[in-house]
Amino acid sequence: MAKKYQIEIPDSAFKKTDFSMNEELSLSVNHKQINIRPINVSDQLPKINIFWYVIPSIILAAIFLAFFSARKINTVPITGDDYSIANGALILGVCSGILSFLITFIITKILGKGPSKDFHWRSLPTITIACGLIITFSLSAIFWLFGQMFKDARFDIYTATAFIFVIIAAINYIMINLALTLSSGVITNLLTIMIIGGMLFSMLTNSKRDWWRYNFSFLGTAKNSTSLQFNITLIFTGLLMIALVDYLFVNIQRRYHGYKIQVLRWLLIMLAICIASIGLFPNNPEFHVLHDRISMWLVYIMLILIVVIRWVLPEVTKQFLVISYTIGAVMSIEYIVFKLTNYLSLTAFELFEFGLAFSWLLLLLQNIENLAQFGQNLFVVKLKPVKDDTN
Template sequence: MLEEKNFLQLPKQLKEHLGIKSGNNVEVTITQDGLIVKSPQKPTEIHERRVSTIILIILMTIAFLGYFIVRKIHYIPLTGNESVATLSLGLTTLSGLISFSTSFILLKHKKAAVVQAVSWRNFPTVALAGALISFMLMAGLFWIAGNLFKGATFDLATSTAIFAMITLIETQTMANLVPRLSSRLLTNTFIAVIVSGMVLAMMSNQNLYWWKRNLSFLGTTNAKSAWEFNLTLIFSGLILIALIDYLFVSLKRVFPKNKQLLILRVLLTLLAVDLASVGVFPNNVQLHLLHGKVAGYLVYLVLALIIGIRWLLPNVSPDFLHLSWLIAGALLAGEILFQVVGYLSLTAFEILAFMLAFTWLVMLFERLNDYLEPIQTRNYVVK
């Protein structure tokens, strides 16, 4: 059976602006604010992107090579202070940020429909989130590679080739992310960063039996690679701030002058700042009291959000409300089992509370995304 085709008739000027002609396929997205028509990229635009990517990779590779020539280092370790990993985390992350920013600015100036939902005000936070995500991903991959290939060292030519390949992948990926920007993408990224960071921290400390102490042990000086755990919390907090900024600026168009949403935004921003602060102030001896207070505020903020969501979230559904009360009840039950009954250990209680709070937070962002995400997407053939 032949696939049914939908035809869309567009004015001549609009077709010229989109760079399409009769017979081309376009994707039409129906949103809360109207229609978004996505057109295929023009060959000239693709060529421009490729040229700029090549120039950026060459410049970063020269910087990488120049550093080790100046330092007179001819054999470079995979990981360490002066290594492929260290310079890649710096230079490659910078190249990804430049690639992302350049692609965004070009598409924004050309008024491409794919980035119109992202305002100039959102751009710094979204770009920062993208850079942080790529940094976290590379740090995790280099940690795994460092454990798999302990003591690996490469000559200058091989190291430069590895760096150039990593930078090429990074710049291409970051540029390709721009047309796919959405609040749901940032939400999924936040989930991936915090979960993968936690898992990596747990795995790297499995021989230290961290679970016999508490979850916060993973960020102390007694833990192995404590920076991974602390940076996960800091970066997750920063990504969360970017996501909140992106979401609530967009939500203003759907719910203008809504005071309840403003209160919700303030509480969520405080939660994000507090989450980052848990990583900034690890549970070391000298910071134990401050860490305890910051972690305690995190619990209070989550409970305040769950209890107040009925009044803070517009058109809250009964299902979401019931699930919120169920999670609040589970948090309270965990507190009783830990503090009163003594059934749960500190680590078990911390992990349970984190999982419940994290699950509810993800549910909340999915609900907020529902207000903004397209209702329907269909493919049309231009007449």
């Protein structure tokens, strides 16, 4: 007969759940971890009332229809016009999505329900603007693609209104769900989507197809038609990273203390400030020297982080150290090859360095996120074998 075991958990841990006494729960084992949760999977998902996102969508779609009807516009193009589905979806979708996120976050924060209660109010503006920018970039990229696929396509105002309704409803649902499931992992994903999506969007839509012949920083200069999007991406990526670091280290300091944690925190904040400053001071003639120096400061801070990570990151694994030193060595070799030979162009060098640095930064944030999560929700439990009374 198989052995049975009993798990004893402290009362402080039980109070953090919504379980009731004698409730039947499900247990799963995943990656050598035991997870206990409600039997119904639906109980773990955020409850989003259909009216929360459908009613605002109906109202905004009605405004869209009334606007075009008042101007006696019978057919609406997908893109390429001031009065298009793309512009309508962009304006109404961004405004509606931001309001949906804000209202949901504020209500759950005030009521003390959901993950938003663990975030500071000072993080709300940065996260909200970042979400708005991601919606803007996503819709712009999607409609740019549709414009290439369906050139000169037009729809009657009722079909166009139906498209607007579906788009706004989808955006509202996503933003409400985002506010109800916000976490450090979600913010890391937002940061990744924002910086990569913003840069790809700027590469695809800029006016000079041969921008890569100059350098990576060219995307942020006045010579590029999409420089504003590129620079805003960098600025709010830095601000979003500061919000993420702030959230993580508030939680991590509940378990880990000392000056080493503060050194790691301020190095990451300085790194985020450099990222934002590169967007704030683009590589235009008036900012060229400052832009180059900030870029070098960013590289120096990255190298300092890689060197000191052994001492400032609690419970650092040997695997992460090997990855860190390998990436640091590759970045150094690339720098030497770039300086001493003509093998790498400036754009190729910058893209390689950015890819390696950003990959390592995501790994570091993931390690810190795990420490913060365990530091906040770590409890001592007892596992006891249960005696079989039938024997």
